[in-house]
Amino acid sequence: MSVDYKQNALGRFIPNTVNGKEQTPFLGVGKYKPVGNKAAPPLATCADYPTDGNKVVGSLHEALEKVGLQDGMTVSSHHHFRNGDLVMNRVFDVIKEMGIKDLMWFPSASFPCHAPLIERQKDGTIHHIEGSMNGPLGDYASQGKMRGTGVLRSHGGRWQAIQDGEVHIDVAVIAAPTADQFGNCTGDRGPSACGLLGFALADSVYADRVIVVTDNLVPFPCVPWQIQGQNVDAVVVLDKVGNPEKIVSGTTKITRSPDRLLIAELTAKFVRAAGILRDGWSFQAGAGGTALAFAIFVSDMMRELGIKARFVRGGSTKYLVEMLEEGLTDFILDGQTFDLEGVRSMRENPNHINTSPFTSYNYHGKGNFASLMDAVVLGATEVDINFNANVVTHSDGRLLHGIGGWQNCLFSKCTILPIPSMRDRVPVIVDEVTTIVGPGELIDVIVTERGIAINPRRKDLIDATKSSGLPIKPIEQIRDEVFRLTGGPPAKPEFVDKDIAIIKWVDGTVLDTVKQLRINN
């Protein structure tokens, strides 16, 4: 079957249809204007639900029958348990036993723990996956073995796709560390505590039918009701829903690499020099070693300057929690907790606030929090001289990562990518990224161990830092230095002419495709 392609605003060729659905090529940032109305879930009536509020059923099988699961439907799940999820493999085992086929699995992300779902693809239970595929599932798709095409979306893009009706969820499965019989549930407590459940919020609001799965049933009311029981059809109690050690790491580690520490320090010095670090500022940094080190450096600077942040955005870690508890920030606005201290703080600190992709990232809303941030510090696998960046594939073309909130954060007032200029002798600064995940116009600053490159569009930042003494240089100069050291640009990966995945932009248009690797076959 031949596929028709259109070229998008960044010059990439985009298939007209993917998994049977028409696609719109990326038109440029802010150019695509959605028309029409939000998705409208079916009406329900209390007359069809137990008046005593007890929705507990005896098993996953019973719950899946109750909600009417059928061939070809879409089943969704969240990834707050990360690599410690004990629910979805069991769910698909039960579905296989029920003889139901050709499902679309729509997780907010999948992890190596979901490797058994390769078997559920082989036996026809799962048709294909839309959502990030980390590890074995991504490898399976990269080999061209998945029946449909992967669709990678940011956290905000996933909300947008559900809200806009691009993805219709028939059955949402929401694994919950604590729940009541009515279906109210929370992630901030219980033996499998994961902090929050924001990635499942859209599913609970828009799915036709919703199943909550918990290992910690508490008397009504379960508060905070991060997910509201009024959207829930059935509750299933299992012995164990998550593996705590793999849900959150007990400790989060700052990088010890001298290069990475230098990059983190340069990033902190840059935000100070640019006037971004001021009383009442805000920032987001992830849980990677460099980002954590950045948070430590700016914390020191804030103490020194006697200033505080108005809010910091999580993924929360013990470092952000320390900032909150020390008074270096008024609030943590958190989208997911990355360690046990984050979970504890979410439960205990009233100013550690539960956010969702709706509040933080949804581009088809009346604004969101991402664009209010003064600075965001993110990673990338590749950046090119047009400041386009890649987070899903490496230079060798392998699909290894999801998008997460990365695309959404690019709308921050200053987007900074502190990255090494090369990894394992492979250049990270390149002429053209393998896969465009972030358009260069939104990426403001690249910080490497060889110097800082500012996007020429940001004359304000160039002016503000020109007398700072920081090693600011054109990105082409960094690229040239790297190419000299590595012996030239990275080898181009060889692809088969088959899309194994597409990369959605935050507005539902298509930024790029990921092709099947020749080397894998």
Add this chain to the structure above:
Amino acid sequence: MSVDYKQNALGRFIPNTVNGKEQTPFLGVGKYKPVGNKAAPPLATCADYPTDGNKVVGSLHEALEKVGLQDGMTVSSHHHFRNGDLVMNRVFDVIKEMGIKDLMWFPSASFPCHAPLIERQKDGTIHHIEGSMNGPLGDYASQGKMRGTGVLRSHGGRWQAIQDGEVHIDVAVIAAPTADQFGNCTGDRGPSACGLLGFALADSVYADRVIVVTDNLVPFPCVPWQIQGQNVDAVVVLDKVGNPEKIVSGTTKITRSPDRLLIAELTAKFVRAAGILRDGWSFQAGAGGTALAFAIFVSDMMRELGIKARFVRGGSTKYLVEMLEEGLTDFILDGQTFDLEGVRSMRENPNHINTSPFTSYNYHGKGNFASLMDAVVLGATEVDINFNANVVTHSDGRLLHGIGGWQNCLFSKCTILPIPSMRDRVPVIVDEVTTIVGPGELIDVIVTERGIAINPRRKDLIDATKSSGLPIKPIEQIRDEVFRLTGGPPAKPEFVDKDIAIIKWVDGTVLDTVKQLRINN
């Protein structure tokens, strides 16, 4: 113009259309099954909103122009400021100046402070009002002077009507005691604090366009964001949005009437005798003098028995707050705060929980909290021998009250109406209520100063209390006693054959009509 009527399941005649919309007659509790999907608000895009999140505009006029208000649209508002609202009269003054006509005003309730909106009806700015009309606006409608027909809905019914698309809100105006520039807002703090904003939640989620009006702008983020800025189009700052003394009463008063105290005590004794008062129970009682006295009596009993409630439902008052802070209840699940202590507790106590008509009352959801309550204690203007009850008109036919959450609470496991058997020598227990607002099948117990009547459907309650020594008697016997004392049934009001309002049931069907009073003309 002649109107066609159909008889509903309770024998009342219901117009086929009201305000141009087709109506379904009440079919019986739980009999009407909604089909179709929820209302779907228009898609928005961040590209159309300020990236710095600042949605503040200079005036109400500017905001109303920005959201595109036009003739014939529906403008909604909430009633958390009760009789202290300073916003909606100003809004309609501005609309009048703009020359916009024939609006439908859709408040969650209106109060005597809104008397100036009679002028906005006379000058054509407002076409008609759907929502409870307390005081002068109700009187104006009762005289047949409002152009359209009033539609009275319960709090849950209002959510259901919005959610189901029966009422489309073009522009929601949300007065907020505290807000940020992005439109996040809360009711629990600020000079005009009213506790919470739950009655405006549906408006914020489903309206095409949303304007927040505040007198207390705080730096982003305003938390708790009871209303989320992602649903907000514009923010207007006024000098003063509410009159604090009229928003909440500083003190809430327990009845001193010996009869009312007796009724409250009998009610408390009944819930104990019936086995409802047990460790982990739950109840809802309003802010009226009798209900407050009931709460005091059951608190004493709980102390005596060494038990506590799992939750009590507010309207919160200082009495419920004392129960929470003393440990007599684990939670207050609150829908509106009735006094300053309620506002303080909502702000300070993590177990004083913000609820909305969605969580508590919406009948077109997958269950709600009302049916989980062990007992609810409510008022009524009339009850008939079939246990049908009335809360909107008096025996003289005057429309004096809204429905509030009253209909929704009837789904409690035990609905008790502690009421005097007569008021001002007019019988309250009658042969047939003037207006049916609650079907008798949901009303379990009537407690009067002359004895307790149990609905014959509730054999379980009859059995449980038969040896209690409580003065339990048939409702007909109470009616006969009252009629003997008052000289017979109340005089039938004389009506003109014109509907001035209809009474919706929680599922959107029509329970009854209210006719124009002949005496008023």
